[in-house]
Amino acid sequence: MARNIAIKVARAEKDMTQTALAKAVGVSRQTMNAIEQGDYNPTIKLCRAICRVLGKTLDELFWIDEEPGSSDGNSERR
Amino acid sequence: MSMMNNKNFDERQILARGKGFQIGFLVSLGMIVADLLAEDFLSNDGFIGINVYSRAMLCIWIPILVVSVYFILNDAYEKINETGGKALMGMFVFVGLFEIIVTVVRVASGSIIFVENGVVGDALGQIFTGAAMLGISVVYFVKLALNKKTFGDEE
Numbered sequence: 001m002a003r004n005i006a007i008k009v010a011r012a013e014k015d016m017t018q019t020a021l022a023k024a025v026g027v028s029r030q031t032m033n034a035i036e037q038g039d040y041n042p043t044i045k046l047c048r049a050i051c052r053v054l055g056k057t058l059d060e061l062f063w064i065d066e067e068p069g070s071s072d073g074n075s076e077r078r
Numbered sequence: 079m080s081m082m083n084n085k086n087f088d089e090r091q092i093l094a095r096g097k098g099f100q101i102g103f104l105v106s107l108g109m110i111v112a113d114l115l116a117e118d119f120l121s122n123d124g125f126i127g128i129n130v131y132s133r134a135m136l137c138i139w140i141p142i143l144v145v146s147v148y149f150i151l152n153d154a155y156e157k158i159n160e161t162g163g164k165a166l167m168g169m170f171v172f173v174g175l176f177e178i179i180v181t182v183v184r185v186a187s188g189s190i191i192f193v194e195n196g197v198v199g200d201a202l203g204q205i206f207t208g209a210a211m212l213g214i215s216v217v218y219f220v221k222l223a224l225n226k227k228t229f230g231d232e233e
Binding site for chain 1: 088153158
């Protein structure tokens with residue numbers, strides 16, 4: 001799974017550390033790091049909690065654009 | 079269970095712990111089979127047997143070691159914001175070392191016999207228990223140091 005740069009950027013906009021975001025969302029710092037590194041795919045509940053804290057939408061943080069030439073026409077969630 | 083309850087494990091940790099317990103269960107089954115095979119195989123002439131206590135300690139501590147190491151390596155050992163791990167692991171180091179040193183001294187002094195009548199006695203179980211405790215705590219402190227190095231510079 002690809003790294004999630006959007007969360008890192010949104011965190012920086014809010015001047016939040018990874019620890020602070022993890023605490024605000026209610027997960028461990030290692031889990032938040034795993035999400036940002038693309039090593040863990042969070043549940044929708046956790047995604048929404050992260051979006052709520054960072055003031056972003058699900059699309060902004062967890063959706064990637066459909067790749068050109070993709071045959072099934074489906075967008076992919078990070 | 080509320081995700082905001084910081085006294086519990088988070089969702090990733092719960093998944094990791096589930097996987098860890100699954101592995102521990104399979105290791106336990108393997109140990110039971112190994113114990114039964116060892117009892118038959120090692121009781122033949124020419125082989126050294128292992129007494130019941132030591133076999134029991136091996137069957138208990140090997141799965142515990144595997145599960146604990148899996149939890150520690152996947153950061154699923156401590157709950158969110160839990161801080162008691164260092165104290166417990168410090169105790170493990172002390173008890174593990176104590177167990178090993180006392181047993182080795184007693185074997186060296188002759189007060190307990192390591193192998194008697196072709197059967198390994200309690201000493202093996204005691205040494206393995208100490209080694210398992212020591213092993214778990216070593217993995218914990220190494221992981222702690224690695225995490226500090228990885229997460230040290232806040233971004």
